Amino acid sequence: MAYETILVETRGKVGLITLNRPKALNALNSQVLAELLAATQAFDANPQIGAMVLTGSDKAFAAGADIKEMQSKTYVDMYLEDFFSGWETFARTRKPIIAAVAGYALGGGCELAMMCDFIIAADTARFGQPEITLGVMPGMGGSQRLTRFVGKSKAMDMCLTGRMMDAAEAERSGLVSRVVPATELVEEALKSAAKIADFSLPAVMMVKEAVDRSYETTLAEGLRFERRLFHSTFALEDQKEGMAAFSQKRTANFRNR
Numbered sequence: 001m002a003y004e005t006i007l008v009e010t011r012g013k014v015g016l017i018t019l020n021r022p023k024a025l026n027a028l029n030s031q032v033l034a035e036l037l038a039a040t041q042a043f044d045a046n047p048q049i050g051a052m053v054l055t056g057s058d059k060a061f062a063a064g065a066d067i068k069e070m071q072s073k074t075y076v077d078m079y080l081e082d083f084f085s086g087w088e089t090f091a092r093t094r095k096p097i098i099a100a101v102a103g104y105a106l107g108g109g110c111e112l113a114m115m116c117d118f119i120i121a122a123d124t125a126r127f128g129q130p131e132i133t134l135g136v137m138p139g140m141g142g143s144q145r146l147t148r149f150v151g152k153s154k155a156m157d158m159c160l161t162g163r164m165m166d167a168a169e170a171e172r173s174g175l176v177s178r179v180v181p182a183t184e185l186v187e188e189a190l191k192s193a194a195k196i197a198d199f200s201l202p203a204v205m206m207v208k209e210a211v212d213r214s215y216e217t218t219l220a221e222g223l224r225f226e227r228r229l230f231h232s233t234f235a236l237e238d239q240k241e242g243m244a245a246f247s248q249k250r251t252a253n254f255r256n257r
């Protein structure tokens with residue numbers, strides 16, 4: 001597929017997707033969604049790929065859902081199209097995706113970063129849910145995911161006032177896993193993704209499934225789910241190899257990676 005709003009490359013076993021609508025600060029329109037879904041689904045289906053990185057530009061990861069595309073829509077349009085529901089498909093990508101965020105991650109941009117498995121932020125990153133300033137509210141998961149990341153008080157503050165968080169506050173609040181200099185952002189994210197891609201892919205995907213499950217179920221059910229998945233890792237050749245390599249003091253050579 002020829003993409004117009006994203007750039008898609010592979011770096012070894014890592015799929016790198018770069019949002020590329022510079023004139024609109026990477027605002028997320030229907031075409032971006034369709035292309036992101038096509039690219040992530042292709043990487044999911046590609047046995048040569050073990051993890052992905054999603055990034056934007058130095059100025060903006062993404063400045064939100066495309067306001068100009070939404071502006072004239074009616075309630076009936078939104079309801080019948082089930083507008084934004086396609087992002088749920090993005091969030092169900094099975095291989096890990098690291099969001100590498102520099103500059104603005106606002107509204108849908110912040111929500112997209114939170115749909116990824118973890119966020120590495122450049123020191124220039126700014127996160128916000130400014131929908132309230134447009135007379136609307138978050139619609140791609142902001143009120144739910146941000147609350148789980150940073151707690152009620154900060155989520156309310158962000159969504160009700162529309163103020164932005166800088167990278168230091170985002171790290172302090174648990175929104176991002178780490179902050180790196182802007183010049184090193186993509187390389188750092190690629191390095192982490194390459195590390196993940198070097199592990200056993202089924203084990204990696206089970207980790208993702210188990211951590212995600214913690215958001216959707218009770219602790220008792222989540223613990224049971226984790227334990228059953230853990231048991232199933234003993235059906236993997238990679239479990240035998242990983243544990244043998246430890247005992248023999250050598251590096252594991254995983255087969256399923």
Ligand code: HXC
Nearest residue numbers: 023024025027063064065066067068106107108130137139
């Ligand atoms: C469409 C956008 C856009 C957006 C920026 N642009 N954000 N177009 N949708 N979300 C366009 C501008 O219109 C402009 O196009 C170009 O990108 C450059 O933006 P500027 O505003 O000139 O840049 P700057 O002055 O540097 O300001 C950067 C900014 C500002 C602070 C990020 O662009 C901004 O506030 N953007 C909107 C942020 C926002 O409200 N996001 C939430 C969207 S709603 P032209 O053609 O004029 O050069 C959302 C969730 C929706 O995401 C869920 C509920 C419906």
